[in-house]
Amino acid sequence: MEIRKANANDIPELAALMTQLGYPTTIEKMKLRFTHIESSLSYYTLVATIDDKVVGMIGLVIGFYYEMDGSYARIVAFVVDSDYRNKGIGMKLIEEAENWARSTGATGIGLNSGKSQERENAYKFYIKMGYAEKSIGFVKSLI
Numbered sequence: 089m090e091i092r093k094a095n096a097n098d099i100p101e102l103a104a105l106m107t108q109l110g111y112p113t114t115i116e117k118m119k120l121r122f123t124h125i126e127s128s129l130s131y132y133t134l135v136a137t138i139d140d141k142v143v144g145m146i147g148l149v150i151g152f153y154y155e156m157d158g159s160y161a162r163i164v165a166f167v168v169d170s171d172y173r174n175k176g177i178g179m180k181l182i183e184e185a186e187n188w189a190r191s192t193g194a195t196g197i198g199l200n201s202g203k204s205q206e207r208e209n210a211y212k213f214y215i216k217m218g219y220a221e222k223s224i225g226f227v228k229s230l231i
Contacts, residue, residue, distance in 0.1 A: 089177060091184045094133035094145065096122065101135070101142035109167040134184055136168070136177045144168035146181040150192055161189035163199035182217050198222070 094102065096119075103118035113121075125131045125147070136144035147165035152158075163185060168178045189197050199219070201210055215221075 089143075089180065090137045091134055091180055092137065094122075094135045096126075098135050098142050098145075102133075102145060105142070105145050105167045105169065106165070108170055109165065132188055133165075134181060134188070136181055138172070142169075143172040144177045144181055146185045148185055148188065150189075150194060158195045159193060160196040160198065161185070161192070161194045163197065166199065178213060179217065 099119050099122055100115050102122060103113050103115045106113045106118065122133075125133060128149075130150045131147065132149075133145065133147045135142045145165065145167060146163060148161050149164055150159055150161055153160060163182075166178070166181065168181070186197055199214070201214060
């Protein structure tokens with residue numbers, strides 16, 4: 089397994105992984121999204137590959153605290169292909185994401201994950217990786 093920075097050649101697999109994560113998308117839409125993401129220095133995307141096949145991804149963004157000095161990283165997308173789960177791929181992606189966050193000077197890292205039955209395994213995984221349940225999130229559509 090190799091963990092590397094994502095590139096434009098990974099777009100078809102990224103689209104498929106977003107669909108597995110519960111956000112159906114097309115290659116064309118993923119291409120547009122990835123173009124925007126890659127143009128921002130605040131974003132960073134890693135993929136896990138096995139035999140040159142993308143089997144997982146993690147997308148991060150750096151932000152700045154209002155309530156204290158410093159910056160933090162936020163995991164905004166994270167998924168391992170359903171055929172490759174429970175093989176340590178997610179753990180490696182998280183570890184590499186945390187290493188990248190540290191390299192930027194971030195003092196913390198966080199993510200949002202629902203606690204629904206369909207995300208139960210993910211929730212347990214985050215606890216195992218040392219993440220603490222902290223807050224309740226709210227969303228509102230602006231369109």
